[in-house]
Amino acid sequence: MVSAAAEEGLIATGVELNYGLVLYSRLDSLRKGFWKRTNFIxxxxxxxxxxNYDVIVLFGVPSMMDLVKQKLLVEMRPDAMFVACRFPLPNVKPSAQLGSGIDTVWVYSRSDIQKSLSKA
Structure with missing residues (x-):
């Protein structure tokens, strides 16, 4: 996703805990010529x-999505978007849903997430 954003001319940052994936991503970005528009930490x-991010994209697992939702409520800017890949935020109606099966992504605004609180 970071490389795809860079390919479109955007500046993108990837956050990853696995150091091997960080190194791979850095090398791949260098190989593709996107290294000036990408950052992997x-x-x-x-x-x-x-x-600080306009768009936040997450490839997560179901067990972390409730925690992510709480983090987004605290840190997500009002004008930012959140894109969940493969697993949606629980009990939150997305602004948009694209794809199907394992390629499904859900797009959320901060207000989508806040609305879920009033339903709880």
């Missing part, structure tokens, strides 16, 4: 401040 997502 080894860090725990839950220790990373998300408030």
């Amino acid at each position: 080894r860090r725990d997502l839950f220790k990373t401040n998300l408030s």
Whole structure:
């Protein structure tokens, strides 16, 4: 996703805990010529401040999605978007849903996430 964003001319940052994947991503970005528009950092997502990002994309697992939802409520800017790949945020109606099966992505605004609180 970071490389795809860079290919479109955007500046993108990838946060990954697995150092091997960080190195692979850095080398791949260099090989593709996107290294000036990409940044890959080894860090725990839950220790990373998300408030500086316009779009946040996550390849997560179901067990972390409730925690991610809480983090987004605290750190996500009002004008930012969140894209969940493969697994949606629980009990939140997305602004959009694209694809199908394992290629499904859900797009959320901050207000989508906040609305889920009033239903709880």
